[in-house]
Amino acid sequence: LQYSIAVIPGDGIGPEVMDEGLKVLTAVEEAHGGIRFTREIMDWNCQYYLTNGRMMPENGLDILKDHDLILLGAIGAPEVPDHVSVWELILPIRRSFSQYVNLRPVKLLKGLESPLRYKSHADLDFVVVRENTEGEYSNMGGRMHQGTPYEMAVQNNVFTRYGTERILRYAYALAEKRPTKSVTAATKSNGINHSMPFWDEIVKEISLEHPDVRTNLYHIDALAAYFITRPETFEVVVASNLFGDILTDLGAAIVGGLGLAPSANINPERQYPSMFEPIHGSAPDIAGKGIANPIAQVWSLSMMMDHLDLPEISALIMNAIEQVVQEGKVLTPDLGGKATTRELGDEIVRHIYLG
Amino acid sequence: LQYSIAVIPGDGIGPEVMDEGLKVLTAVEEAHGGIRFTREIMDWNCQYYLTNGRMMPENGLDILKDHDLILLGAIGAPEVPDHVSVWELILPIRRSFSQYVNLRPVKLLKGLESPLRYKSHADLDFVVVRENTEGEYSNMGGRMHQGTPYEMAVQNNVFTRYGTERILRYAYALAEKRPTKSVTAATKSNGINHSMPFWDEIVKEISLEHPDVRTNLYHIDALAAYFITRPETFEVVVASNLFGDILTDLGAAIVGGLGLAPSANINPERQYPSMFEPIHGSAPDIAGKGIANPIAQVWSLSMMMDHLDLPEISALIMNAIEQVVQEGKVLTPDLGGKATTRELGDEIVRHIYLG
Numbered sequence: 252l253q254y255s256i257a258v259i260p261g262d263g264i265g266p267e268v269m270d271e272g273l274k275v276l277t278a279v280e281e282a283h284g285g286i287r288f289t290r291e292i293m294d295w296n297c298q299y300y301l302t303n304g305r306m307m308p309e310n311g312l313d314i315l316k317d318h319d320l321i322l323l324g325a326i327g328a329p330e331v332p333d334h335v336s337v338w339e340l341i342l343p344i345r346r347s348f349s350q351y352v353n354l355r356p357v358k359l360l361k362g363l364e365s366p367l368r369y370k371s372h373a374d375l376d377f378v379v380v381r382e383n384t385e386g387e388y389s390n391m392g393g394r395m396h397q398g399t400p401y402e403m404a405v406q407n408n409v410f411t412r413y414g415t416e417r418i419l420r421y422a423y424a425l426a427e428k429r430p431t432k433s434v435t436a437a438t439k440s441n442g443i444n445h446s447m448p449f450w451d452e453i454v455k456e457i458s459l460e461h462p463d464v465r466t467n468l469y470h471i472d473a474l475a476a477y478f479i480t481r482p483e484t485f486e487v488v489v490a491s492n493l494f495g496d497i498l499t500d501l502g503a504a505i506v507g508g509l510g511l512a513p514s515a516n517i518n519p520e521r522q523y524p525s526m527f528e529p530i531h532g533s534a535p536d537i538a539g540k541g542i543a544n545p546i547a548q549v550w551s552l553s554m555m556m557d558h559l560d561l562p563e564i565s566a567l568i569m570n571a572i573e574q575v576v577q578e579g580k581v582l583t584p585d586l587g588g589k590a591t592t593r594e595l596g597d598e599i600v601r602h603i604y605l606g
Numbered sequence: 607l608q609y610s611i612a613v614i615p616g617d618g619i620g621p622e623v624m625d626e627g628l629k630v631l632t633a634v635e636e637a638h639g640g641i642r643f644t645r646e647i648m649d650w651n652c653q654y655y656l657t658n659g660r661m662m663p664e665n666g667l668d669i670l671k672d673h674d675l676i677l678l679g680a681i682g683a684p685e686v687p688d689h690v691s692v693w694e695l696i697l698p699i700r701r702s703f704s705q706y707v708n709l710r711p712v713k714l715l716k717g718l719e720s721p722l723r724y725k726s727h728a729d730l731d732f733v734v735v736r737e738n739t740e741g742e743y744s745n746m747g748g749r750m751h752q753g754t755p756y757e758m759a760v761q762n763n764v765f766t767r768y769g770t771e772r773i774l775r776y777a778y779a780l781a782e783k784r785p786t787k788s789v790t791a792a793t794k795s796n797g798i799n800h801s802m803p804f805w806d807e808i809v810k811e812i813s814l815e816h817p818d819v820r821t822n823l824y825h826i827d828a829l830a831a832y833f834i835t836r837p838e839t840f841e842v843v844v845a846s847n848l849f850g851d852i853l854t855d856l857g858a859a860i861v862g863g864l865g866l867a868p869s870a871n872i873n874p875e876r877q878y879p880s881m882f883e884p885i886h887g888s889a890p891d892i893a894g895k896g897i898a899n900p901i902a903q904v905w906s907l908s909m910m911m912d913h914l915d916l917p918e919i920s921a922l923i924m925n926a927i928e929q930v931v932q933e934g935k936v937l938t939p940d941l942g943g944k945a946t947t948r949e950l951g952d953e954i955v956r957h958i959y960l961g
């Protein structure tokens with residue numbers, strides 16, 4: 252078995268955590284004789300932008316398309332506006348490759364404490380399915396009357412039946428495989444009166460295709476509050492692009508922080524490469540200090556293995572992470588420890604060899 | 607002094623908590639000889655809609671305009687779609703009366719425990735200034751290709767310079783009066799590339815008008831996470847309509863729940879009546895049981911007194927609430943007690959007479 256990975260370390264702590272991710276990948280190859288991951292490292296980041304005036308080469312997407320998988324660190328630097336760095340790299344990848352599922356587990360690892368007083372790892376274990384190609388992140392819109400008191404900006408949220416059905420179908424199919432078969436869908440149809448009632452209608456339709464799955468539809472404001480008050484009631488949460496984005500950062504916060512939160516940008520039909528990345532950004536404030544937590548990046552590799560239908564390898568990586576966390580001896584500062592990024596990465600690698 | 611209040615108890619638990627609010631108002635009048643609040647009760651709610659085909663009479667807004675203040679309970683019933691009940695009552699009021707400031711304190715009362723493990727009332731005391739008239743809640747948009755696979759819905763987010771400047775100016779002016787003079791603004795300019803960069807620019811401009819105020823601009827996803835991890839760093843948080851909505855439900859969750867969270871819909875220029883309401887909805891699941899927490903409703907009266915520049919009366923009400931909560935003997939089930947809505951209301955009234 253051989254897979255080719257396009258590796259985009261990116262900016263800030265991106266390359267730091269990516270180093271550890273790649274070490275883990277090597278350990279996995281060595282632990283598992285029969286499998287190879289070739290890597291092509293791309294230097295596409297904000298520095299590249301400052302030099303070349305673009306975030307990636309003109310044929311960047313073509314280059315990526317020749318790979319089976321994409322592994323991303325983090326993108327963003329103070330010198331480049333986010334809506335440039337993101338809109339010229341991450342978002343085009345998600346969209347051109349129809350990575351319409353952004354899968355984000357919210358899972359408290361054993362040994363870690365949730366900031367929520369009465370919640371333990373038994374209460375915090377669900378997954379958010381975030382729509383990843385349309386909705387509130389559309390580049391449709393613009394400005395008028397610039398430089399006058401009447402200036403205004405309009406942004407169009409675009410929800411298609413096609414895009415909405417496919418993300419909901421994915422969520423319901425996932426829930427079918429879970430113990431309680433429950434889908435929680437985020438809406439805001441009381442305040443947002445065109446797109447969200449449309450979303451609700453399609454939730455209704457798809458739910459009828461899955462009579463054995465229980466559906467809860469909550470307004471995003473209430474749902475955000477429920478993440479705090481009753482996270483144990485969720486199994487599969489499905490949300491639009493923006494709502495999913497907000498819920499997953501919140502999800503990361505309640506399970507110990509962004510340093511731990513992975514994500515998979517999946518093209519379920521496997522026509523295009525899928526992309527695996529931490530939820531966290533490039534964190535310029537701690538970049539260069541060697542203290543970033545590499546777990547989110549390593550965890551994203553475990554999600555990659557799931558995507559490749561290699562459950563034993565996925566479990567090998569997850570177990571290594573869980574053991575290191577539970578032993579609690581080698582942790583980065585965000586988890587209350589004193590270890591460096593590299594030390595934590597090495598410890599995970601050591602546990603992979605241990606099996 | 608005499609003020610006339612239009613009272614809209616609404617649906618579900620709305621009338622139940624409103625009863626207690628009105629009792630408190632009477633107590634305040636009796637405790638403070640010189641002040642009178644006349645009340646006109648409006649039966650505008652979902653029942654009214656089912657009978658009359660509209661949420662309020664055709665001249666409803668004119669009727670309201672003749673009052674100094676509006677007191678709302680909660681609107682919404684299972685039989686009427688939210689986007690009808692809300693868009694024909696609450697939102698028209700907020701908009702027609704230029705109640706562009708939605709002020710929502712996030713404050714943990716002494717005696718209550720936050721669901722956040724390491725946070726106490728000293729950590730949880732800030733205010734969210736939510737834009738209340740435009741942004742993501744615009745009724746501009748629609749659908750195309752209904753009934754085909756190509757069906758789509760578009761919703762326009764509309765941000766005007768006028769609307770954005772005025773909410774930011776209000777937030778900065780408020781921060782000027784606070785100890786640390788800090789404004790935290792929510793954005794999402796990395797993902798939402800027209801309206802949010804515009805918002806960021808205006809934040810920049812208004813911040814320059816207030817060189818002594820410190821500004822932090824965070825993406826809404828990160829900010830939601832910070833509400834969990836470091837709420838003690840906030841003083842005045844300012845956000846668009848949708849982001850403010852989400853943040854304030856989250857804020858309510860971290861200070862003990864929606865039963866405690868008040869809000870003021872303010873027209874700062876006082877050309878029109880302002881409206882005071884709990885953040886919670888009509889809660890059909892507990893309606894009729896007499897167990898709803900009336901504190902949010904009563905607290906909204908305290909905000910009303912602030913708006914009327916009656917700080918001693920505002921404090922009288924707040925002190926009564928705080929004493930009842932701190933004594934902890936008469937609390938509704940959401941706060942771990944066994945009291946009914948009425949018993950808790952009576953207890954607050956008793957403390958008002960005690961002074």
Ligand SMILES: CC(C)[C@H](C(=O)O)[C@@H](O)C(=O)O
Pocket residue numbers: 441442472692696851885
């Ligand atoms: C009823 C609904 C439209 C409303 C809103 O989102 O504004 C409510 O959630 C609130 O926060 O006042």
Ligand SMILES: CC(C)[C@H](C(=O)O)[C@@H](O)C(=O)O
Pocket residue numbers: 337341496530796797827
């Ligand atoms: C960088 C940004 C646009 C991105 C998003 O909002 O999608 C990030 O927050 C994420 O969640 O992957």
